[in-house]
Amino acid sequence: MHDQPQALDRSRAPTRIRRISRRLRRHDWLTVVVDLQVVVVGILLALQVGSWAQAREDRRLERLYLSRLKEDLQIELSRMEAAERFAKSRIDAARLLDRIARDPAHTVNPPGQVAWALETASWRSFPQINAFVYRELQSTGRMALLRSHALRRSLSEHYAALQHDARVGEDLSAQHRFDAAVAGLLDTEELEIIERVGGNSRQIEVTPERAAMLCRSFLRRSAAVAELPGLVQHHTFNLRVIGQMKLRANSIIQQIDAQR
Numbered sequence: 001m002h003d004q005p006q007a008l009d010r011s012r013a014p015t016r017i018r019r020i021s022r023r024l025r026r027h028d029w030l031t032v033v034v035d036l037q038v039v040v041v042g043i044l045l046a047l048q049v050g051s052w053a054q055a056r057e058d059r060r061l062e063r064l065y066l067s068r069l070k071e072d073l074q075i076e077l078s079r080m081e082a083a084e085r086f087a088k089s090r091i092d093a094a095r096l097l098d099r100i101a102r103d104p105a106h107t108v109n110p111p112g113q114v115a116w117a118l119e120t121a122s123w124r125s126f127p128q129i130n131a132f133v134y135r136e137l138q139s140t141g142r143m144a145l146l147r148s149h150a151l152r153r154s155l156s157e158h159y160a161a162l163q164h165d166a167r168v169g170e171d172l173s174a175q176h177r178f179d180a181a182v183a184g185l186l187d188t189e190e191l192e193i194i195e196r197v198g199g200n201s202r203q204i205e206v207t208p209e210r211a212a213m214l215c216r217s218f219l220r221r222s223a224a225v226a227e228l229p230g231l232v233q234h235h236t237f238n239l240r241v242i243g244q245m246k247l248r249a250n251s252i253i254q255q256i257d258a259q260r
Contacts, residue, residue: 106215
């Protein structure tokens with residue numbers, strides 16, 4: 001609706017300019033001044049209408065991006081909480097194996113936990129964060145749509161810290177060395193069951209005799225035992241930084257809510 005007056009003003013501008021030119025030749029100065037004022041006012045009004053329209057579009061896009069950023073952060077939080085549970089479970093698995101290594105007579109109950117610990121102690125515990133909306137804002141040059149400097153700074157610090165922590169959290173070298181050291185201890189059926197139950201130790205059925213044999217076999221794998229402190233350290237690091245990530249994400253969500 002605002003485009004029509006602009007089009008009319010632009011179409012009339014050449015006519016007015018020709019009229020001004022004719023009056024200049026006739027030295028009709030007063031009329032020339034009036035016509036010039038009309039032309040200038042028309043141009044200024046057209047620019048102002050365009051500026052208002054652009055401002056409204058910017059605010060619409062800002063609200064859209066704020067909503068999408070919040071949704072992205074909520075998805076990230078759910079992944080962080082899941083990874084937090086994973087990290088705690090991995091630490092428990094590594095500590096159980098460490099108790100077995102320190103005390104070969106240690107009784108594991110239920111016995112299925114031995115197979116669970118051997119397989120899952122090295123599983124991933126760092127959350128997968130994609131930052132789709134934040135990266136879109138960066139790649140499209142639309143970050144300036146977010147009027148809050150504090151929010152932009154918080155987003156930048158959050159994703160920079162996350163990228164830095166991921167270099168350690170996603171380093172699976174210790175896990176790979178442990179997996180290589182314990183390879184062959186669990187048979188195909190045991191591995192299949194563990195995968196099928198998603199690493200739920202209570203659903204893994206192993207006889208006490210089989211658990212005792214797995215413990216003895218594990219103790220003979222000195223390279224695997226040597227990797228246990230590194231596994232605990234790795235998952236503990238992830239647990240700590242996940243807590244920091246959750247605090248930052250929740251703080252940013254609060255900032256977004258304050259802007260909407």
